[in-house]
Amino acid sequence: MKTVLLVHAHPDPHSLTAQMVRAARAELRAQGHEVIQSDLYAMGWNAVYDEHDFPDRQDRERLSFVDESGHAFSTGTQPDDVRAEQAKLMAADAVVFQFPLWWFGMPAIMKGWIERVYAFGLAYGYQGAGNRHRYGEGGLAGKRALLSVTTGGPAADYGPRGINGQLDELLFPITHGVLFYPGMDVLPTYAVHGTSRIDAEGVERAKAGLAARMRTLFTDAPIPYRTQNGGDFPDRHVLADDVAPGVTGLRAHLR
Numbered sequence: 631m632k633t634v635l636l637v638h639a640h641p642d643p644h645s646l647t648a649q650m651v652r653a654a655r656a657e658l659r660a661q662g663h664e665v666i667q668s669d670l671y672a673m674g675w676n677a678v679y680d681e682h683d684f685p686d687r688q689d690r691e692r693l694s695f696v697d698e699s700g701h702a703f704s705t706g707t708q709p710d711d712v713r714a715e716q717a718k719l720m721a722a723d724a725v726v727f728q729f730p731l732w733w734f735g736m737p738a739i740m741k742g743w744i745e746r747v748y749a750f751g752l753a754y755g756y757q758g759a760g761n762r763h764r765y766g767e768g769g770l771a772g773k774r775a776l777l778s779v780t781t782g783g784p785a786a787d788y789g790p791r792g793i794n795g796q797l798d799e800l801l802f803p804i805t806h807g808v809l810f811y812p813g814m815d816v817l818p819t820y821a822v823h824g825t826s827r828i829d830a831e832g833v834e835r836a837k838a839g840l841a842a843r844m845r846t847l848f849t850d851a852p853i854p855y856r857t858q859n860g861g862d863f864p865d866r867h868v869l870a871d872d873v874a875p876g877v878t879g880l881r882a883h884l885r
């Protein structure tokens with residue numbers, strides 16, 4: 631049995647997003663997994679990172695969220711709502727983010743969950759070692775992550791030459807920057823397109839597709855991003871000249 635955290639953002643409990651969450655939860659439970667949820671609108675999540683979240687210098691030095699055996703803890707300087715979410719995140723073997731694409735990214739409330747929950751020592755500055763542990767290792771290593779996204783626009787708009795840009799590239803700041811950075815294994819995104827014209831049959835297909843992905847959540851191969859410390863980035867900043875020579879931009883990040 632594994633523990634799966636579903637983080638989701640939609641104000642309407644009848645939305646496609648809400649239906650997708652219920653389908654994912656039912657399938658995960660049917661598989662015998664424990665499901666925990668962060669229903670951000672229902673929780674009234676405060677999405678604004680402010681002075682209460684920002685530790686002063688002394689706190690920053692005291693903060694340490696992961697002990698030597700890998701167990702997370704908080705030293706008490708974080709707001710209670712943040713600590714509660716950090717505990718859920720650390721308890722999870724996998725995290726599924728379900729959201730509608732809003733202006734080419736995640737809804738602001740979910741971005742604010744990342745900004746506030748991803749504290750120093752947990753998601754960055756791991757073990758007080760600056761940038762030593764990132765991209766493939768860090769405070770969230772060993773966990774799996776999946777984005778499950780719905781888009782109003784049709785699949786063609788998000789294809790390799792689509793007018794909106796390829797979905798994987800639009801989501802790169804999340805898959806690579808938010809999820810792979812602190813060490814998670816990021817699975818290929820599950821996307822449902824054309825939701826502005828979706829019919830009842832389409833909704834059922836969308837839910838069944840997500841349920842299928844829940845069945846392979848712990849066996850699917852992650853996106854083969856290059857790790858910082860695997861040899862491709864000798865100075866931890868720039869790809870070695872002999873790695874993917876001539877390839878630039880986002881494609882260069884794939885092994």
Ligand SMILES: Cc1cc2nc3c(=O)[nH]c(=O)nc-3n(C[C@H](O)[C@H](O)[C@H](O)COP(=O)(O)O)c2cc1C
Pocket residue numbers: 640645646647648730731732733734735780781782783784825826
């Ligand atoms: C504020 C807002 C921004 C949106 N931006 C996009 C967008 O950038 N691309 C797109 O394809 N659809 C966009 N949409 C449409 C949503 O993706 C669509 O409504 C959603 O996938 C449907 O699922 P739901 O019933 O859970 O809302 C947007 C909708 C809203 C409300």
